[in-house]
Amino acid sequence: MSGKNRLNIFPTRMALTNMKSKLKGAITGHSLLKKKSDALTIRFRKILANIVENKQMMGATMREASFSLAAAKYAAGEFSNSVIENVTNPTIVVKMQTENVAGVHLPTFEKVSESAVSNSQELTGLSKGGQQIGKSRESHVKALEALIVLASLQTAFITLDEVIKITNRRVNAIEFVVKPRLENTINYIITELDESEREEFYRLKKVQGKKKKDLKAKEAAKSELLLQQNTPTVATPTSKPAHKVKSMIEDEQEEELIYE
Amino acid sequence: MGFFSTRKHGNDGYLEGLLRGFRKGILTAADYANLRQCDNLEDMKLHLSQTDYGDFLAGEPSPLHTTTIAEKATQKLVNEFMHIRNQAVEPLATFMDYICYGYMIDNVVLLITGTLHERDVSELVDKCHPLGMFKSMATLSVVHNVADLYNMVLIDTPLAPYVQECLSEDDLDEMNIEIIRNTLYKAYLEDFYHYVNELGGQTSLIMNDILKFEADRRSINITINSFGSTELTKDDREKLYPAIGLLYPEGTAKLSKAEDVDTVRSILEVYSSYKSFFSEGGVSAETSLEDSFFKHEVQLNRMAFEDQFGYGVFYAYVKLREQEIRNIVWIAECISQNMKQKIDQFIPIF
């Protein structure tokens, strides 16, 4: 948890601020995605219920349609060839439209042109079985409508299923990967900063002690020199602590490597 | 009757006996009862194999389809018919050819449709009814447009007189295909009617009834089926009524003016033989009108078998077998589609 699951970042205050804003973003994103996923799931359930209902109805209408075809064939003989050869234009055309649900484009199919019955087919079975053919035609149109509804539901179902999976994956990714990592990083940065602060403090204390010591020594010397003459102090110790800090960081890093 | 018609019988008696042998193979009520009990098409196949159909479905791949059954059964009928046709001498041969013309009309119409829509005509030949094949079908491969079809094929068919009489080359392009079909059929029915009357004797006795009924049925059906149609005006409709039958000319004249089913019913009230058709069915059930037509047709055809020394039996046999095939397919459909409650709607023959 500790070592790997954080961003490899230089622990500075700047980075901390960055991380914090990132975390905030992640939390907002998470809640948004969660809401989206919920919305989609509700829709999904609705479609599912619809599909079940439609499929059952579909079975009934399809059976009715194919049975009416059998009845028509009984009355009119084999007429399918003459119907097939007579086809010119499609009587029924399906148009695809999209519906937007929580940013997801769902395709829906719609039956558009229904020019009743095309003229060339109107008189099929004129001499016998016309009624049965007409009935069969009607029930097939009904079945076709059910089929179209079912098709758009089914496509929506598949699309939604996919989208919901992706969204859920994202939600989970944010919740279980991105957020902990960011939190870990923030914690790490905070600890590091605290650590370096403590070191700084300690060092300052040390420097202060040294300075005090030096001051005492200096005062002692001054007092001695007062006796003889005044002597100047050295300016070099300032560069020394900086050097030391740098080396300490390196040490820390080495420690990290060992943990790994 | 019969004294001089027995003269022809010397030639045709053998074939009549043969045909009555085939007729014995028509499924009986017991066979239908067996078929009704079947749970799937395999069962049906088993039951049918115990009847005259024998192993007509042998060698078919296992998931049987109703269309296969229909196809094979039709093939059997065609084989029987051709067996008799090939042995027939005049005038029975011509009579049997006349039976074929009805199917030929359907085939020709199919070919016209195919050509109009620029389909490959030679492919259409496979879809034609086997009873309606004609010799010039071989030349179909050279046909590319309607003019070719008219000038090279149709003129050579036995249907040529009907085609010439009723249609011009341009009509093929312009007229609705169903109207062409019915125009041809009308000419055919009238011609057939005159032919059987020329034959006279028992043939004309039996066939008159059958053909008159067929003509009346067409008239009534055309009337009812063209209600609400934009394509078929009343004048055109009248032209499709065959000029024979009980309804002709008074009834057909009235029918041509009819606007709805009720009018048709009131017109038919006068004709005692057709009166019952409507009263059975009631207003809504046009289906049962069709059914009563079928029933009556079966009845007439069955009567043909009560008679000897005429050619009516040859016609009746084909029609009865067709009805039987319809029955079998219906039962098969009911079984395969799990609609057993409707299985009894077929028309038993004997």
Add this chain to the structure above:
Amino acid sequence: MDQALTSSSAEAANYFFGGFFIATVAPSTWAAIGCGLSIALSVVGSAWGIWVTASSLMGAAVGEPRIRSKNIISIIFCEAVAIYGIILAIILKGRMEGPPNIRDPAGDYMAGYLMFASGITVGFCNVFSGVSVGIAGSGCALADAQNPVLFVKMLIIEIFAGALGLYGVIVGILMSSSVTLGAKVH
């Protein structure tokens, strides 16, 4: 005679329709024609019947081979009709006992006409009987093929049809039994 025929049509008509023609034909000719017609017409009837029956029988036997031997009976009934003709022809022949009696031709004329009439009676009776047996027989064959129960019933009808020929034979025998043509040479 030849001259009479050609010279005047009225005379010719008188010759034929006035019955003079009949009188001029020798009685033995009438007897012989009667004898011949009786068998010839019977054979026509019988053959016609067999023709009708057999063609149906053949066709029906294709579908139902069991009927073929049974229905030979129908053929035999038709055959019987020819036998009636033969019987009468033989009887008639038996009545022709010698050359015509020239001194007293009345009996010979009587015998000639009766023999002719009985030949015609039997002949035509048998034509129609044969045809009707044939039609019934053909129906019998077809009916038997459909339903074996019908065979015996149809057979009875056939017997009735066959009986018609028998009536002719009876009348024919009665007509010719009382006469003899010519006389044995005393």
